[in-house]
Amino acid sequence: MTANNVSLSPAPRYRPSLSLQGKLKPYFGSPGNSIITLGCVLVIAWAFRHVIDWLLLDAVFTGTPATCQKESGACWPFLVAKLRFMLFGFYPFQEQWRPLLCLFLFFGTCAAAMTPALWGRRLVLGAVFACAIIFWLMLGGSAGLSYVPTSKWGGLPLSFMLCVVGLVCAFPLGVLLALARASQLPAIRVLSVVFIELVRGVPLISILFMASVMLPLFLPSGLNIDNLLRAQVAIVLFAAAYIAEVVRGGLQALPKGQAEAASAMGLHYWQTMRLIVLPQALKIVIPPLVSLFIGFFQDTTLVTIVGLLDFLDTVRAAMRDPQWQGIAVLEGYVFAAVVYLIFSAIMGAYSRFLERRFRVGHD
Amino acid sequence: MRVAQTPFGLNFRDNRTRGILYQWLCVAGVAAAGLYLFGNVSQNLARQNIATGFSYLWREAGFVISQSPINYQPSDTYAKALLVGILNTIRVSILASIVATIIGTLVGIGRLSSNPLFARLMLLYVEALRNVPLLLLLFLSYAVIVTILPPVREALQLLPFVFLSNSGLAVPAVAWNIDHTIIAATLVAGCALAFGYARHLTHRRIESGADQARWPLIGVLVFGPGVLAWLILRPDLTFSLPEPGRFRLAGGTRLTPEFVALLVGLALSASANVAEIVRSGILSIRKGQREAAAALGLRPARIMRLVILPQALRVIIPPMTSAYLNVFKNSSLAIAIGYPDVVMVSNTTMNQTGQAIEPVALFMLVYLGLSITISLFMNWYNTRVALRQR
Numbered sequence: 001m002t003a004n005n006v007s008l009s010p011a012p013r014y015r016p017s018l019s020l021q022g023k024l025k026p027y028f029g030s031p032g033n034s035i036i037t038l039g040c041v042l043v044i045a046w047a048f049r050h051v052i053d054w055l056l057l058d059a060v061f062t063g064t065p066a067t068c069q070k071e072s073g074a075c076w077p078f079l080v081a082k083l084r085f086m087l088f089g090f091y092p093f094q095e096q097w098r099p100l101l102c103l104f105l106f107f108g109t110c111a112a113a114m115t116p117a118l119w120g121r122r123l124v125l126g127a128v129f130a131c132a133i134i135f136w137l138m139l140g141g142s143a144g145l146s147y148v149p150t151s152k153w154g155g156l157p158l159s160f161m162l163c164v165v166g167l168v169c170a171f172p173l174g175v176l177l178a179l180a181r182a183s184q185l186p187a188i189r190v191l192s193v194v195f196i197e198l199v200r201g202v203p204l205i206s207i208l209f210m211a212s213v214m215l216p217l218f219l220p221s222g223l224n225i226d227n228l229l230r231a232q233v234a235i236v237l238f239a240a241a242y243i244a245e246v247v248r249g250g251l252q253a254l255p256k257g258q259a260e261a262a263s264a265m266g267l268h269y270w271q272t273m274r275l276i277v278l279p280q281a282l283k284i285v286i287p288p289l290v291s292l293f294i295g296f297f298q299d300t301t302l303v304t305i306v307g308l309l310d311f312l313d314t315v316r317a318a319m320r321d322p323q324w325q326g327i328a329v330l331e332g333y334v335f336a337a338v339v340y341l342i343f344s345a346i347m348g349a350y351s352r353f354l355e356r357r358f359r360v361g362h363d
Numbered sequence: 364m365r366v367a368q369t370p371f372g373l374n375f376r377d378n379r380t381r382g383i384l385y386q387w388l389c390v391a392g393v394a395a396a397g398l399y400l401f402g403n404v405s406q407n408l409a410r411q412n413i414a415t416g417f418s419y420l421w422r423e424a425g426f427v428i429s430q431s432p433i434n435y436q437p438s439d440t441y442a443k444a445l446l447v448g449i450l451n452t453i454r455v456s457i458l459a460s461i462v463a464t465i466i467g468t469l470v471g472i473g474r475l476s477s478n479p480l481f482a483r484l485m486l487l488y489v490e491a492l493r494n495v496p497l498l499l500l501l502f503l504s505y506a507v508i509v510t511i512l513p514p515v516r517e518a519l520q521l522l523p524f525v526f527l528s529n530s531g532l533a534v535p536a537v538a539w540n541i542d543h544t545i546i547a548a549t550l551v552a553g554c555a556l557a558f559g560y561a562r563h564l565t566h567r568r569i570e571s572g573a574d575q576a577r578w579p580l581i582g583v584l585v586f587g588p589g590v591l592a593w594l595i596l597r598p599d600l601t602f603s604l605p606e607p608g609r610f611r612l613a614g615g616t617r618l619t620p621e622f623v624a625l626l627v628g629l630a631l632s633a634s635a636n637v638a639e640i641v642r643s644g645i646l647s648i649r650k651g652q653r654e655a656a657a658a659l660g661l662r663p664a665r666i667m668r669l670v671i672l673p674q675a676l677r678v679i680i681p682p683m684t685s686a687y688l689n690v691f692k693n694s695s696l697a698i699a700i701g702y703p704d705v706v707m708v709s710n711t712t713m714n715q716t717g718q719a720i721e722p723v724a725l726f727m728l729v730y731l732g733l734s735i736t737i738s739l740f741m742n743w744y745n746t747r748v749a750l751r752q753r
Binding site: 033036041185198205219298334336340341345 | 407
């Protein structure tokens, strides 16, 4: 009975080495590794030097376009002079506190919507209410606020609005499409498959084109839809098809027994979906949905092509200003890239947080 | 038991009856909406005196396309202009996909490097590119090319005979003629022959166990026909090399700044996606697979080729398909920087003819058709590498 005598001691714990030699090992463990490390250090140093040069050492901090033209570095006065225009576009200058307030309302609502502890019916009502207030603030025309037509809207509030309103409207539509695609009724399934595949097979630009050029022809004469609304409809339809595919993944991942057990309990179709299937399926697909949403925030930039002034377009318009043209050629784009980078990074961090929170632990 | 009397003799408590009813309602709703919209369209078109139909395709286009893979003149038809647009779209998509695959694979493997500094650097690359909109990337690379790069006279020399300046990229070109096409065709035929022969050998080895050295004969099959054709045809091989002149580069092929900016933007943004796909594919293979293969005595290269890659490809191919489809669809952003792809040509057509529906419908059809072709091909490849289950 030797086997019984084997003592089962726990495996020795992995202890990261605290000595300097141990810490350097991953970087200089072998000749090849040392070369890679040195190469990386060189690349980083080179990039760092150029960035510092451009941003600070060679940069112009105060002055006119003429001073900027002389120096090779970044032109900060351009950002200072054009910041309000880049953020709010052609919105009347005196009234720009309204879009600013809207931006803060947006951030507040998004922060609330991103807190799992607050999720519930109240939050949905609150978000709808906040959207209504934002819309009223932007449009004006009552209660002492002057009327600002949508053609004057622009900048960051417009980008956020297109993205958030688009996703809020597209989400229920996408879930319905996913349910239709998983349905047992062939005609309904075929219709939703055709819609989803058609939309996913063509680029967003073509749908925006369709909305801005063809939609007026499809409506009865006399009915004129605002350009902003047309682009919004296009984004909603486009997003719905992609959301439907993500949600379908969640529906497929759910064991069939769940729906069968629910109908055995006497629940009808909608009850089964609302109470049993969707809560579980949607929980599975939260991380891919968030990364889809990051993509859509970036995709709202395409509305510039059908003539809406989103954030990227106001930045470009600022760079085309005759006073600054040819002087600030990169500053605007770098600024826009940083803004998009920050928002996408926040969403990415949030997605990782959700992934940790919803991980069903088996390991 | 009595069945309750129902209108039309239908029992609405029956699930099947209700299902059929719902489907009819749904189809009828869609059809009614379609008819309503169609009615509006024909009314509006008639009222605004807009011509319909595709007859415009055979009229003279009359606009210049800045670059075209086939010979195109403004006096050609709209149909030919559209074809040029389609070819331009395909050309930039394929090139961007190839570049993105190469960079992305390297970066994806680099992210798994045991050197933390290198892995972080690669992570930075991926995150920076994934979090910036593609359109911004396109504008940025176009601005860099047009405003930051030196003029032609002081063009940067990247490689021997490759010059980069604010008027684009100049690369060597071959004076291509029919002989070259024949030689290329024989090379392709040689590869097909070698592929068939290798399959035959593998088959025979599985059947009878007889193995033989395969590389010499395969080498002969791949290159033999090409070399033979070369010796017979003896084509004159004249390279046209770009030479820096006083005011412009003489010779070679000039790639426009729009093309280079679009290629760079598309390839970079796609390479970040490809890197993530490759990384997750390699991570999906358990460590035991590599260890077991090593225990069987396989050398590292064979472990990669015979054990790791075939399994990783199964995970990699479906998302890679959608990555390629995305490159293809994203190439439509070309219109923002003025590269004459299918969307831009259609847009010009739309403005000139006043017909909105047909050009948009045509280019949507083109995208749809090519998307479906690509996904069919990738699905076929996917079923070939997929795990065979009972």
